[in-house]
Every structure is written in structure tokens, then in C-alpha cells.
């Protein structure tokens with residue numbers, strides 16, 4: 001059930017753009033593909049949709065194999081039971097809103113009364129109940145996006161595919177629509193792949209996030225896991241802001257930086273030798289300097305910059321070897337002497353790349 | 354807008370110069386376009402021929418209603434409607450194969466279509482006479498080799514004209530349709546596949562409706578091309594006593610007793626038909642643009658042809674064979690034999706026909722004349738076209754709309770009609786019988802080619818490039834010379850060769866305007882052919898085609914890329 005992708009390879013001009021990708025998506029799960037521009041997200045999505053033919057691998061949708069390079073199975077996109085929202089929305093300009101949404105039902109030769117009912121329901125769902133007969137040329141960007149979503153869900157597909165559906169909307173509409181997509185997907189309980197390069201979108205929407213880089217999977221996991229325990233520095237930087245400290249890990253799994261500060265982690269270190277300690281800005285606690293010896297997981301520093309962000313402050317604190325960013329609601333003046341501390345559970349060692 | 358204008362004309366020195374250039378451009382254009390039209394109008398009210406004693410009359414306009422002219426008009430419309438329908442269908446089919454399917458030989462197909470695009474119509478017609486006239490190769494082969502007598506081809510017929518015209522105009526339809534097809538957002542079609550529609554349903558319910566206006570526009574353009582087509586109906590229609598308006602006009606002018614006055618009114622009536630079609634086509638283009646690519650995510654998923662692949666290959670091969678390969682082979686064959694026989698094994702091979710080209714001083718002169726008219730004329734035509742494009746798209750001084758309208762007028766006027774206009778202008782112009790009249794006529798006739806080619810590029814050029822030059826201290830002329838001209842250079846090059854080739858192969862206007870000393874190649878070939886000297890005509894065609902194709906291959910590569 002859901003979606004299963006095994007050993008997927010897609011090349012352009014002999015250069016692999018998607019390079020041996022494996023993943024499974026459970027029934028009703030929403031997985032985001034997250035990664036920098038050009039890493040192969042759209043290509044992966046289009047392979048699943050059947051709009052690209054991969055060089056090798058196997059793809060199954062809802063248990064049915066739709067592509068298998070070994071046995072030569074290639075199911076055409078129009079025989080895969082999918083719904084897709086294009087980045088450009090691809091609303092057909094020569095059809096009304098109603099006809100756009102009705103199209104998947106018409107090509108399935110559904111009875112007129114059923115079409116009427118289901119299109120009505122789909123349009124209600126996306127909040128466009130009153131837009132039936134509107135020409136598709138007279139829609140705002142946000143409305144076009146909703147028509148595209150209605151068209152993608154109207155035939156109750158087995159999977160939903162989104163390719164950066166919010167990237168053409170303005171910031172406020174984006175936040176609202178994101179929440180709506182999430183709710184809609186929960187209600188429909190349909191397996192969904194959501195391509196984005198926006199970390200906030202991925203973190204807030206997904207059951208799991210798949211981080212891609214150069215056509216390969218870097219990490220697949222829940223948003224919380226990816227945020228707190230990234231596999232490597234690349235993932236750490238793609239998901240959320242990150243502070244890194246150069247350290248040397250000893251045999252017992254503790255680390256020191258060259259200034260002598262020690263870092264302890266609750267997680268197994270990747271081995272001994274040079275590494276980097278990652279601590280998220282919201283996990284660094286800032287407090288007044290009590291003086292004297294500080295002990296482990298503590299760093300002395302000076303406030304270099306203070307930005308008031310509304311409910312909290314963002315500080316840049318200069319320590320001896322790094323200048324981490326720190327989020328806190330406590331107030332400190334610029335140039336104040338402070339101590340940064342953190343929990344072993346919020347510190348993770350990553351190999352240098 | 355007004356800001357740009359004040360910048361142009363505040364600077365005293367360059368403002369004055371630009372005004373002077375604009376004035377000159379305007380006058381030259383007006384002279385070139387209005388002279389033949391005014392002369393035609395004048396001529397349509399005269400009893401005599403240009404230069405002969407003549408009096409005012411209404412008769413030429415009244416004669417438009419005569420049975421003969423009405424019959425010719427109906428034939429012309431029938432031929433043109435059928436031609437445009439088949440050409441558009443053919444062109445659309447080829448476009449779809451190249452830009453939407455997984456057809457295997459896209460590059461070769463585009464190259465072949467490009468070749469036949471540049472294959473002159475009169476040479477194609479000649480080849481088809483050799484192939485399919487009653488005594489031609491096809492009939493001989495059917496009769497003698499296979500003993501089939503019931504199947505007879507007769508190219509000298511309405512069907513023959515349509516057949517050659519469709520072959521000739523399909524590439525044009527292809528090149529007008531491929532722009533809209535390429536720029537159409539392919540995710541619109543992909544959304545159709547995703548919705549569950551199979552390829553046929555996607556073509557029918559999405560691609561076709563979205564392409565309807567480009568198709569309509571192509572239909573109208575092909576119609577106009579067919580109405581104004583002269584060479585093909587002249588070569589296969591006149592012998593078969595099938596006349597179109599274009600050939601009727603020629604016959605009225607060139608055979609005694611000439612009725613140049615009636616020819617003028619026929620020409621004006623013809624221009625009304627083509628002009629209105631062009632107006633309509635422009636309206637369509639302006640109102641309805643096909644939805645185009647919106648930023649990122651543009652990719653085309655080629656449709657799998659599957660079992661239809663063989664059909665597609667076959668149809669394309671057939672088209673390429675009929676429009677280029679077989680005609681070219683027929684010409685090569687005919688140019689290499691002493692007396693025409695259909696069976697190559699009975700033929701007496703010879704170089705005689707090629708040698709005869711060099712032995713005939715008239716032909717050598719025609720070569721030089723063509724070189725002067727095409728090579729030199731294209732410089733004039735391109736210069737004028739560039740100035741007009743620049744004034745109408747960028748500077749827009751007072752009166753630019755009039756200039757624009759004047760320059761696009763020849764779009765709607767058939768070549769033979771402009772030729773006739775210049776013939777009538779003999780009354781006021783002392784250039785008749787010189788090469789200059791051909792140059793003037795060609796520059797006027799193909800002016801829209803130049804303004805459209807250059808204009809399309811001018812519109813694309815970001816205005817900021819030029820503004821940056823102004824801000825850096827360059828005045829309008831300096832920025833034009835140092836920034837714009839270098840950026841336009843590739844366009845100017847291809848524009849030059851487009852004009853060169855158009856002038857090189859023009860026959861309709863030349864047929865009315867040439868004299869013994871101003872004969873050009875196209876006319877020489879036709880004359881040899883008319884005198885039943887197929888061998889020399891073929892040899893000369895081959896030489897001319899090789900020259901054209903070589904030029905095209907070396908410099909016009911750009912439009913042939915997939």
C-alpha cells in the first residue's frame with residue numbers, strides 16, 4: 001500500500017539526476033521531498049507520476065507495480081491513479097473552473113449527475129463553492145492553486161503529488177494554504193508526496209521528511225528526528241538554523257574544542273577525532289556569567305548583537321572560537337558578559353565534511 | 354514613453370539627426386509602397402497600356418464581373434482553400450511529431466522541412482512537370498515498365514496545382530506553428546495525462562483547443578500564400594488551361610493584345626482578398642495568444658507513438674520524398690541526359706546542358722543581374738527594414754504608426770500585383786528597363802520580411818541595456834551603434850539571407866518587369882523550360898538550388914535547429 005520506490009535511477013544525457021533512491025510511503029502518510037534547487041526532487045516526483053521514464057528501478061502505487069525496469073513494466077501516467085498539483089498549476093484556459101475540475105471524471109466516463117455532485121464537493125472542499133462557472137482566466141493565483149487542488153482530488157486518487165504548490169503565492173497566503181493542505185490531506189487520508197525547498201513547509205506539514213542531495217537520499221525521518229538528530233552537516237543545515245563548534249572527540253565520546261571547553265552528548269558519537277558539535281539556536285541557554293570555572297557544556301562569551309524579534313531576542317554571542325546564534329526571551333545588553341549552556345540531549349557530533 | 358521621447362529629442366544634435374533619418378525612412382517607404390499602388394489605381398481606370406495613348410474608363414472595373422474573371426476567382430478560391438487546409442493539417446502534424454512525440458528522426462525531419470522551405474516553388478513545379486505531366490516519368494514508368502494504362506497522372510490540372518502547392522506550403526505552416534507549440538506550457542497537457550486522459554483525448558481536448566488560434570492564423574496565412582502563388586499555377590496551370598488570378602493577371606499583361614487596365618483592377622481585387630485575410634489573421638494573433646510557459650518546471654513529456662511509429666515514419670518519409678528528394682532526383686536526371694526519356698537505361702548521358710549555361714551570354718548576364726539584385730538589393734531591404742523596426746518598436750516618433758502600417762501593407766499584396774504596379778508606374782518613373790526597378794520592387798514586396806524579423810528581436814531586447822548606455826553617457830546614435838547593433842547582428846545576418854533568398858527566387862514580379870538586359874536567373878530557367886529545353890532548365894535549377902542551399906546551410910543554421 002502507499003508508494004514504494006526501489007533503486008530509482010533517472011539520467012539526463014548519461015548524468016544521473018536521481019541516483020538509486022529507495023523509500024516507502026505508508027497509506028495516508030505525507031512525506032516531503034526537501035533539498036536545494038536541482039537536487040532531483042521534481043524529477044523523482046515526475047518519475048512516480050509517469051511523466052518521466054527512469055533508467056532503472058521499480059515503483060509501486062497502492063501495491064500495483066507501475067514501473068519496473070527489469071520486467072519492462074511501464075504504466076502510462078493516465079493509467080496510474082494519481083492526482084498532481086503542478087508548480088504552474090496548469091489550469092486549462094479554455095475550460096471553466098467546473099470543466100477543469102470535472103475533467104478527470106469526464107475522461108473516466110462518469111455519469112453527469114455524479115460529476116456534478118463530486119465536482120461540487122471538491123470545490124467546496126477547497127473553498128471555491130461559488131466559482132463553478134467562472135472562466136479559469138479570471139482567477140487569482142491563490143484561486144488557481146485551489147482549482148488545481150480540487151482537480152487533483154476530485155477522482156479520489158490513490159496518491160497525491162505536489163510540486164512546490166505554494167511557491168507562486170505571497171507569504172501570508174502561503175501560511176494559510178499550507179495549513180489547509182495539511183487538513184485536507186488528513187481528512188482524505190491519501191498518501192502524499194510534497195516537493196518543496198522550504199524547510200518551514202517541510203517541517204510543519206510532513207509526517208516524514210526525505211532530504212535529498214545530488215540525486216541521493218541523505219536522510220529520511222520524522223521532522224523532529226531530522227531536526228534534532230541530523231545524519232550529517234548537510235541535513236543539519238537544510239533543516240533549521242544551526243550552530244557548529246569545531247571539536248576533537250576523544251575515546252570516551254567527550255569532545256573538547258581548542259579553547260578547552262568540553263561538550264558532552266547524549267548520542268553515540270560518529271567516532272573519535274575531529275568533528276563538529278551541532279547545537280540549535282533555541283537549545284542554547286543564555287545566562288549571566290557567574291565567574292570561576294564553568295564545567296562541561298558551558299561556554300563563556302560576549303553579546304555582540306541583539307535583535308528584538310517580537311516575543312524573544314536573537315543574540316549573536318562571541319565565544320573564543322565561534323559566534324553562535326542564540327534565541328532567548330531573557331534580556332541582555334550588547335557587550336554583556338554571558339555564559340551559554342546546553343543539555344547533552346541537545347548536542348550532537350557530526351563528522352566534518 | 355514621453356520620458357523616452359524627451360530624451361531622444363532634447364539632445365539637440367542627435368535629436369535633429371534622428372528626425373532627419375526618420376523623415377528619410379518615412380519618405381523612402383512611402384515612395385516604395387505608394388508608388389505601385391497609386392500607379393495601379395491609375396492604371397485600373399485607363400484604356401491603354403503603360404506608355405500608350407489612353408483615356409479614362411470605368412470598363413476595367415465593370416469587367417471584373419465578367420464570367421471569365423468570376424470563374425477564375427472561384428477556381429483560385431477553391432485551390433487556395435483546399436491548399437491551406439491540407440498545408441495546415443500537414444504542418445500541424447509535423448509540428449506535433451517533432452515537439453510532442455517520441456518520433457525518432459526529429460532532427461532529420463526538421464532539416465528536411467527546412468530544405469523544402471527554401472526549395473523555390475518554380476523549381477519544384479518544374480520537377481513535378483517532369484515527373485507527372487502526361488509525357489513525364491511517372492506515366493512512362495507505369496505504362497512501359499508495368500503496363501498499367503488505366504492509371505495516368507496529369508499534373509496540368511487543378512489537382513496538380515493543389516498537390517504542388519501543398520508540398521510547397523507545408524514547411525511554411527510548420528514554421529508558423531512551431532513557435533506557439535514550443536512555447537505552449539506543456540504542463541497543461543501533462544495535467545491531462547495525470548487526470549487520466551489518454552494521448553488521443555489530450556490532443557483532442559487540450560492541445561487542439563489551445564492551439565486553435567495559431568491554427569486559424571496558419572490557415573489564413575497559407576490561404577494568402579496560395580492566392581498569391583504565381584510560379585506553380587504558371588508552370589502547371591497555364592499549359593492545362595487552368596488559370597488563377599495571378600496567372601490571369603500575367604496573361605492579361607504579357608500576351609497581345611495586352612489588357613493592362615483590366616490586369617490592374619484584377620490585381621487590386623486580388624489584393625483586397627489577401628489584404629482582408631491578413632487583417633483578420635493579425636486580429637486573431639493580437640487577441641488570442643496561446644498560453645505560454647510560466648517560469649520554471651517546463652519540460653515536454655514526449656508522447657509514445659507505439660504501434661503508430663511506423664505510420665509516422667512512413668508519412669514523413671513520403672512527404673520528404675515528394676517535396677524534395679524525388680523532385681531533386683528528377684532534375685538531376687533530366688539535367689544529365691541529351692533527350693528526355695523516362696527510362697534511365699535508354700538515356701544518352703551528357704554534360705552538354707551544364708556546358709550550355711556557360712556558353713550562353715544571356716544566362717551569364719542573368720547570373721550577374723541576380724547577384725546584383727539579390728546581393729545588393731538585400732542590403733537596401735535590410736537597412737530599410739531595420740530602420741523601420743527601430744522606429745516603430747523603440748523610438749516611436751510622431752507618425753510611427755503610419756510608417757508601421759505602410760511597411761506591413763505588402764504582406765497583403767501579392768508579388769505579381771506589386772510587379773504590375775511598378776510596371777504601371779513606368780508612366781512616372783524613368784527607371785523601367787533598369788535593374789533598379791527590380792530592386793525597388795523586391796524591397797517593397799519583401800519589406801515585411803525584414804521588419805518582422807528584425808522587429809521580433811528588437812522587442813526582445815531589454816530596454817535597460819540601452820538605458821544603461823545612455824546613463825553611461827552615450828547618446829542615442831552612439832548607443833545604437835555600440836550596444837544595439839552588435840546585439841542585433843545575428844538577427845541581421847539571418848535577415849539578410851532570408852531576403853537574399855527571397856529576392857533570388859522571386860519570379861512573379863520579375864515576370865512582368867524584366868527586359869532582355871535585366872533578365873534574372875529565375876526567368877532564365879522558366880524561359881528554357883517554356884522552350885521545352887528541360888535539360889538546360891534543370892541544370893540551371895540545380896546550380897541555383899545548390900547556391901541557395903549552400904548559403905542557407907552555412908549562415909541560416911539557426912532556424913533549422915530543433
Ligand SMILES: Nc1ncnc2c1ncn2[C@@H]1O[C@H](COP(=O)(O)OP(=O)(O)OP(=O)(O)O)[C@@H](O)[C@H]1O
Pocket residue numbers: 012013017035036037038039040041042043044197652
Ligand atoms: N529535461 C532535462 N534535461 C537535462 N537535464 C535536466 C532535465 N530536467 C532536469 N534536469 C536536471 O536534473 C537536475 C534535477 O532537476 P529537478 O528539476 O529534479 O530539480 P529540483 O530538485 O526539482 O530543483 P528545483 O528546486 O529547482 O525545482 C537538475 O540539475 C536539472 O538541471
Ligand SMILES: [Mg+2]
Pocket residue numbers: 041042043
Ligand atoms: Mg523542482
